[in-house]
Structures are given as structure tokens and as C-alpha cells.
Amino acid sequence: MATYDLESFYNGLVSHGLIIPTTVQGAFGRGAVFEDVLEAFNRAVTRISKDDGAEVYTYPPVIDRVVLEKVDYMDSFPHLSGTIHSFFGKDKQAKELSAKIHAGDPWGEYMGMTAVTLNPAACYPVYPHLGARPLPSDGRLVTMTNWVYRHEPSPEPTRMQAFRVREFVRAGTPDTVIDWRDTWLERGYSLLSELGLPARKDVAADPFFGRGGKMLQDGQKAQKLKFEVLVPVISESDPTACCSFNYHVDKFGNLFDIKTPSGETAHTACLGFGLERVTMALFKAHGFVPAEWPASVRAILWPS
Amino acid sequence: MATYDLESFYNGLVSHGLIIPTTVQGAFGRGAVFEDVLEAFNRAVTRISKDDGAEVYTYPPVIDRVVLEKVDYMDSFPHLSGTIHSFFGKDKQAKELSAKIHAGDPWGEYMGMTAVTLNPAACYPVYPHLGARPLPSDGRLVTMTNWVYRHEPSPEPTRMQAFRVREFVRAGTPDTVIDWRDTWLERGYSLLSELGLPARKDVAADPFFGRGGKMLQDGQKAQKLKFEVLVPVISESDPTACCSFNYHVDKFGNLFDIKTPSGETAHTACLGFGLERVTMALFKAHGFVPAEWPASVRAILWPS
Numbered sequence: 001m002a003t004y005d006l007e008s009f010y011n012g013l014v015s016h017g018l019i020i021p022t023t024v025q026g027a028f029g030r031g032a033v034f035e036d037v038l039e040a041f042n043r044a045v046t047r048i049s050k051d052d053g054a055e056v057y058t059y060p061p062v063i064d065r066v067v068l069e070k071v072d073y074m075d076s077f078p079h080l081s082g083t084i085h086s087f088f089g090k091d092k093q094a095k096e097l098s099a100k101i102h103a104g105d106p107w108g109e110y111m112g113m114t115a116v117t118l119n120p121a122a123c124y125p126v127y128p129h130l131g132a133r134p135l136p137s138d139g140r141l142v143t144m145t146n147w148v149y150r151h152e153p154s155p156e157p158t159r160m161q162a163f164r165v166r167e168f169v170r171a172g173t174p175d176t177v178i179d180w181r182d183t184w185l186e187r188g189y190s191l192l193s194e195l196g197l198p199a200r201k202d203v204a205a206d207p208f209f210g211r212g213g214k215m216l217q218d219g220q221k222a223q224k225l226k227f228e229v230l231v232p233v234i235s236e237s238d239p240t241a242c243c244s245f246n247y248h249v250d251k252f253g254n255l256f257d258i259k260t261p262s263g264e265t266a267h268t269a270c271l272g273f274g275l276e277r278v279t280m281a282l283f284k285a286h287g288f289v290p291a292e293w294p295a296s297v298r299a300i301l302w303p304s
Numbered sequence: 305m306a307t308y309d310l311e312s313f314y315n316g317l318v319s320h321g322l323i324i325p326t327t328v329q330g331a332f333g334r335g336a337v338f339e340d341v342l343e344a345f346n347r348a349v350t351r352i353s354k355d356d357g358a359e360v361y362t363y364p365p366v367i368d369r370v371v372l373e374k375v376d377y378m379d380s381f382p383h384l385s386g387t388i389h390s391f392f393g394k395d396k397q398a399k400e401l402s403a404k405i406h407a408g409d410p411w412g413e414y415m416g417m418t419a420v421t422l423n424p425a426a427c428y429p430v431y432p433h434l435g436a437r438p439l440p441s442d443g444r445l446v447t448m449t450n451w452v453y454r455h456e457p458s459p460e461p462t463r464m465q466a467f468r469v470r471e472f473v474r475a476g477t478p479d480t481v482i483d484w485r486d487t488w489l490e491r492g493y494s495l496l497s498e499l500g501l502p503a504r505k506d507v508a509a510d511p512f513f514g515r516g517g518k519m520l521q522d523g524q525k526a527q528k529l530k531f532e533v534l535v536p537v538i539s540e541s542d543p544t545a546c547c548s549f550n551y552h553v554d555k556f557g558n559l560f561d562i563k564t565p566s567g568e569t570a571h572t573a574c575l576g577f578g579l580e581r582v583t584m585a586l587f588k589a590h591g592f593v594p595a596e597w598p599a600s601v602r603a604i605l606w607p608s
Contacts, residue, residue, distance in 0.1 A: 020361060020433055024368035024419050029429060032360035056336035057324060060466035061365040061422075061451050062386075064328035074411075075402045078391035082366075083415050084422065085389050086455040087382035091514045098379045107378075108417030111387050113410070114455055115328050116465060118366075118388065118422075125333060129324055147365050147451060151390040151418055161420060162364035210395045 002198075002285070006234045009284060010157050016288040025153035026161035030276075037290055038279045040301035041195075042145060042166050045273060047303075048191060054143040054168060057126065061147040061162070063119040067128065070255050073120060076208050076216070082118035082149040082161075085111035118149030122167035123270040130171050131256035135266055139172020141180070145275070158233050158240045158277050165272040171258055174249075177267040181245055184271050188243040189229050196297050197231045197242075197281050204228040204241065225249070231281040242278045245271045306502075306589070310538045313588060314461050320592040329457035330465035334580075341594055342583045344605035345499075346449060346470050349577060351607075352495060358447040358472060361430065365451040365466070367423040371432065374559050377424060380512050380520070386422035386453045389415035422453030426471035427574040434475050435560035439570055443476020445484070449579070462537050462544045462581050469576040475562055478553075481571040485549055488575050492547040493533050500601050501535045501546075501585050508532040508545065529553070535585040546582045549575045 013019045013034075020029030030038070062084060068074060074081060087097065087110060100107040119125065126142050145166045152159055170180040185201065192199040204226045205217035220226055225247050230239035246269060252258060253265040260266050286293040290301075317323045317338075324333035334342070366388060372378060378385060391401065391414060404411040423429065430446050449470045456463055474484040489505065496503040508530045509521035524530055529551050534543035550573060556562060557569040564570050590597040594605075 022363075022368055022429060023370060023432060027364050027366050027368065027420060029433070030362040035360070035362050056339070058334040058339050059326075060331050060464070062331050062453065062466045064326055064331065066327060069405050074391070074405055075398075078393075078398055078401060078414075081390050081415075082388045082418070082420075083390070083412070084386045084453075084455075085412065085415070085417070086385050086387070087378070089382075094379075094382055094514055097382060101373050101378055106417070108387070108389065111385075111389070111417065113389070113412030113415065114386070115457065116331060116386075125326060128327060129333070149366065149388075151388075153419065160364070162366045210398055 002232070002236075004232055004234055004236050006156060009234055010155070012288050013157055013280070013283065018283065018288065019157065025155060026159060028157075033290060034279060037282055037301065038164070038275050041273075041278050041282070042275060044191065044300055045166050048187060049143070049168070052141055054141045057142060057144045059119065059122075059125040059144060059146045061119055061149065062116040063125055065113075065115055065117045067124055068117050068120070071124065071252070076206070077120065079209050080120060080150045080152060080207070082120070082151050084114045084116050084118065086114050088112045119146060120148055120150060122146040122148050122165035122272055123169045126169050127252045127256040127258065127268070130169075130266075130268075131258045134259045134261055134263075135171055137261050139170060139176045139260070139266070142169045143167065156234055158280055160276060163277070164275040166275055167270055167272040169268060169270045171253070171266045171268045173260055173264075174267045177269045178247065181247055181269040181271070185227055185229075185245055188245075188271065188273070191300075192229055192231060192242060192278070192281075194296070195282060195300055196294060197285050199229050199231050199242070200239070201227060201229055204244070233277070233281050233284045240277050240281065241274065242281055243271065243273050245269065306536070308536055308538055308540050310460060313538055314459070316592050317461055317584070317587065322587065322592065323461065328465075329459060330463060332461075337594060338583060341586055341605065342468070342579050345577075345582050345586070346579060348495065348604055349470050352491060353447070353472070356445055358445045361446060361448045363423065363426075363429040363448060363450045365423055365453065366420040367429050369417075369419055369421045371428055372421050372424070375428065375556070380510070381424065383513050384424060384454045384456060384511070386424070386455050388418045388420050388422065390418050392416045423450060424452055424454060426450040426452050426469035426576055427473045430473050431556045431560040431562065431572070434473075434570075434572075435562045438563045438565055438567075439475055441565050443474060443480045443564070443570070446473045447471065460538055462584055464580060467581070468579040470579055471574055471576040473572060473574045475557070475570045475572045477564055477568075478571045481573045482551065485551055485573040485575070489531055489533075489549055492549075492575065492577070495604075496533055496535060496546060496582070496585075498600070499586060499604055500598060501589050503533050503535050503546070504543070505531060505533055508548070537581070537585050537588045544581050544585065545578065546585055547575065547577050549573065
């Protein structure tokens with residue numbers, strides 16, 4: 001019977017060189033073996049979906065601030081956001097800034113907000129792109145591996161400030177999108193299960209900000225807009241979301257003018273694997289040495 | 305004779321699906337073919353250095369703000385920095401923030417500086433790690449591929465806000481470090497030349513901020529602390545730095561307490577390939593369709 005304990009799991013990741021602690025929470029380095037597993041899992045996702053013919057993109061960790069404003073991100077998750085600020089002053093202000101820093105005083109006031117923020121969801125950059133021209137009759141399917149940011153420093157290794165998400169986005173008619181989402185919910189669950197992970201599916205909700213947050217969560221659950229595939233990694237009672245599905249109905253279609261060929265507003269859905277989380281779930285389930293993992297698991301990750 | 309022209313090069317990258325414009329400068333998406341070339345070049349760097357036995361790490365795009373403070377980054381390059389800010393308020397402030405955004409008013413004042421900033425140089429996260437214990441007698445060699453940030457929005461495709469650097473860091477005695485730097489300066493130049501790029505080496509300087517910047521640049525050049533391998537991509541007279549070498553003497557050794565086994569302060573040097581820039585240099589030199597590139601170039605990038 002597996003036991004779950006944050007500290008011993010974290011210490012095992014560190015002592016095996018899988019993660020390299022830094023002086024700030026949730027921003028550790030990844031060692032070569034950790035990356036090897038992460039990339040192997042990402043390739044396995046590519047293999048099981050290769051007949052779907054997704055367009056492949058890579059976006060940088062930063063995104064136009066206007067996209068976040070447009071999708072009302074700051075209404076729902078201001079506490080998780082990461083806006084990017086820089087220095088716009090002249091020599092005089094630069095001298096003051098330098099003096100503040102050398103004195104150990106706060107210096108945030110010298111920084112001005114830039115046109116970019118950190119990207120909080122791997123799928124966001126693609127919606128403006130999907131809206132640039134009408135969708136083909138069978139819609140569009142896009143996949144990306146992007147770094148995303150959440151301001152939630154934590155000693156929990158599975159809760160990071162920066163991590164990678166392997167994301168798929170489907171845009172098209174409601175039927176197309178829901179069928180695709182349901183196919184992947186089964187496929188994602190099967191992949192994680194075949195990798196020997198104690199996975200289960202559940203309806204889920206986002207961590208909305210503030211007093212109204214609970215109501216928004218209840219609404220999201222009632223409408224079954226969000227599903228997750230959960231795997232216990234540091235806790236059995238509070239398992240880790242390793243794969244997340246969001247059905248946006250026509251939200252992004254409306255905001256970014258994504259249209260079906262008949263001129264109707266497209267529906268969209270996305271699914272993302274948290275690559276570091278899946279990697280950690282594998283280390284938790286099978287131990288810290290991939291060479292010793294079950295042959296069935298290794299065959300999926302490193303097929304000959 | 306090659307001609308250089310920003311607009312036609314940018315339009316070619318876009319029309320071939322190599323980069324995907326977004327609504328903000330220097331933060332475009334990368335297409336599958338672009339990534340294929342970038343990854344092939346990165347693997348070529350791994351191959352030519354495999355006997356060096358570098359330790360391999362991956363760091364996230366964010367770094368402890370204290371590291372930037374410690375290395376005096378804000379004294380030298382405040383205008384390029386990207387500090388990360390988030391929302392620390394309660395419901396009342398969140399409502400005000402939301403109202404500002406929906407009214408189209410500035411809202412930076414509602415954001416507070418976090419403990420992390422974007423990482424402006426791929427090597428920074430590794431120095432605190434190198435200082436954790438004395439170096440072995442032959443020093444240490446580390447390599448990483450990290451996303452870095454510079455606040456310099458520009459229509460030039462080679463000048464990005466976020467890009468990847470394949471970096472090597474060498475720490476040890478002065479002789480060890482300088483020998484290694486010189487070996488790589490030749491090796492980096494040869495690799496780019498063998499890839500059919502019109503590369504040349506030059507002494508270089510960093511874009512220091514403000515009125516004192518020119519003096520700092522002159523000093524850096526006089527001491528030959530920085531070298532670059534340059535390739536014309538968008539301009540012949542102002543070629544693009546595709547590979548950059550920095551000798552830090554004992555700066556990071558002192559700051560992060562990196563010691564040789566005999567207890568002396570270690571010297572450090574780093575070299576980094578700007579992966580997007582090398583990729584763009586290849587498209588400039590050989591055209592927008594990798595399948596049509598010279599066999600000698602393809603053999604290095606995609607050896608059978």
C-alpha cells in the first residue's frame with residue numbers, strides 16, 4: 001500500500017538529483033533524468049494522438065496583456081497572475097532604484113507594467129490565431145507545449161510557479177468539440193492508467209478568487225465544464241490533477257471571433273497534461289530510478 | 305550575393321508558417337518546422353560536446369529576485385528587466401482592479417512585486433547551485449536550455465522578448481575556465497560555419513543602461529571579457545549575435561561563494577547559443593524550406 005508524505009517525496013526527488021532546489025518556492029531546477037521522463041511522456045502523448053493531425057505550435061512564456069484582459073483573467077484569478085514590469089526611467093530614477101536595492105529596501109514602485117504578462121494557461125495564445133480566419137468544416141485542432149505561470153509559491157513539489165503543459169485545443173461546432181473532449185477524457189485516463197498510475201476522473205472547478213469564488217465553482221461543476229484526471233502524488237485524500245479538460249462553450253469563440261464555415265460562433269475546448277505533475281506521479285508510483293520501473297511502463301515511455 | 309532586408313525576411317518566416325505573429329512584438333509563436341530546426345541544432349550542440357560530460361539541467365523561466373539583486377542586474381540592465389507582479393489585495397481591491405480593466409484604464413498600481421523575476425540570462429540560476437559545495441579538482445561544467453526574457457519589444461524577428469538559450473557554464477581555476485572558453489569559441493564558430501552561415505568572431509560588449517553605459521562597454525571590450533559569433537540575418541552591417549561568451553573572472557565566484565578545492569574563489573565563464581537566432585540565421589542563409597537545404601547542412605542537423 002502506497003503511503004503519501006510531502007516531505008519524504010520532496011527529499012527523494014532532491015536526493016536523486018531529479019529536482020534541484022533554488023532559494024524560492026516552486027521554481028526549482030529539473031535534472032537530466034527528470035527531463036528524460038518528462039520528454040518521454042510528452043512523446044507518448046504525441047504518439048497516441050498522431051492520427052488526429054494536430055497543428056503543432058510553441059509559444060513563449062509571455063503573452064500580450066490584452067489577451068488576459070479580454071478573457072477576464074484578472075476577474076477570476078488575479079491572485080495567480082504574473083504581470084511583467086520593467087524600468088522606464090532615466091539616469092536619475094535608475095540611481096534611486098540602485099540605492100533602494102543596495103539598501104535592501106522595496107523597489108517595486110520603480111517598475112512600470114509592460115505590454116506582456118506571464119501566460120497562465122497554455123492554450124490562451126492560440127485563440128486570437130484561431131479567430132484570424134473562418135474554421136474549415138471539420139474545425140481545427142492545435143497542440144502546444146508551453147511554460148505557464150501561476151503565482152502560488154508552495155513547498156509542495158507538485159504546486160509550481162512555472163511548469164510545462166502539453167495542451168490540445170479543439171475548435172468547431174458544439175458536437176465536434178464535445179465528442180473530441182470525451183474521446184480525450186477516456187484516452188488521457190487510459191494513458192495514465194496504463195502507465196501504472198492510480199488515476200481517476202472527476203468533475204472539477206477552478207480556484208476562483210474571493211468571496212464569489214465558491215459560487216462560481218459550484219456553477220462550473222453543475223454545468224460539468226471542467227474535468228480532471230487525478231492521481232495521488234503527495235496526498236491520497238487530495239490527489240493531484242495531472243490532466244485537465246475545459247469546455248469553454250462559445251466564450252473564446254465570441255471573444256476572438258472564431259467562426260464555423262456557416263458563420264456561427266465556434267465552440268472550443270482544451271485539454272492539458274501537467275508535464276511535471278505526470279512526471280512526479282510516475283516517480284511516486286514506481287520509485288526514483290526509471291531504470292527499475294516495470295517493463296510495461298518503460299515500453300510506453302521508451303518504445304524500442 | 306545575399307541581400308538583407310528586415311521586412312521580406314519577417315514576411316517569409318510568417319508566410320511559411322515558421323513564426324506565428326501575435327498582437328505584441330517579440331512574442332510570436334513558433335511553428336513545427338521552426339521547432340524542428342531549433343531542436344536539431346540544439347542536438348548538434350549536444351553531440352559536439354558529448355565527451356565533455358556536462359551536467360544537464362533545465363530551469364524555469366522565472367528566478368529568485370534575490371539572484372538579480374545580488375548580481376547587480378538592475379544597476380546594469382534595468383531597462384531590459386522583467387519583474388513579476390501579482391495581486392495581493394482582498395475583494396474590495398479586486399473589484400476596483402476589475403473596474404479599471406473594464407474601463408480600459410491603467411491598472412499596474414494594483415499589482416505588487418513578487419519574489420520572482422523573469423530570468424534574463426540562462427546561466428544565472430546555476431551559480432547559487434555551484435556555490436553549494438566546493439568544486440571538484442577539475443571544476444564543474446553545466447549545460448542548460450532555458451527561456452530567457454529581455455524587455456526589448458521590436459519588429460525585428462531576431463530581437464525577441466522571450467527566447468531560448470542553450471548555455472554552458474564552466475567553473476574552476478582561471479586556466480581551466482579560459483582554456484575551456486577558448487576551445488568553445490573555436491568550436492562554436494566552426495559549428496556555425498560548417499552549417500553554411502557567414503559567421504565571424506568579435507570582441508563584444510553588453511547594452512549597459514544610461515549615461516555611464518558607454519564607459520562600461522569600453523572597459524568590457526578593453527578587458528576582452530565578452531566575445532560573440534556574429535551572423536548577418538537582417539542586416540549585413542549590423543550582424544546578429546548567435547553565440548555569446550562571457551568571462552566573469554571571479555565575480556560570480558565571490559557572490560555565490562564558489563570555491564576551488566584549495567579554497568580559492570573560482571572563476572566562471574559561460575557561453576550561450578541563441579537558439580531562435582541560429583534557427584533564423586539558417587532560414588536566412590538556406591531559404592525557408594529545410595528539405596531544400598544543402599546536404600552538408602542537413603547532415604549536421606539530421607544525421608542518419
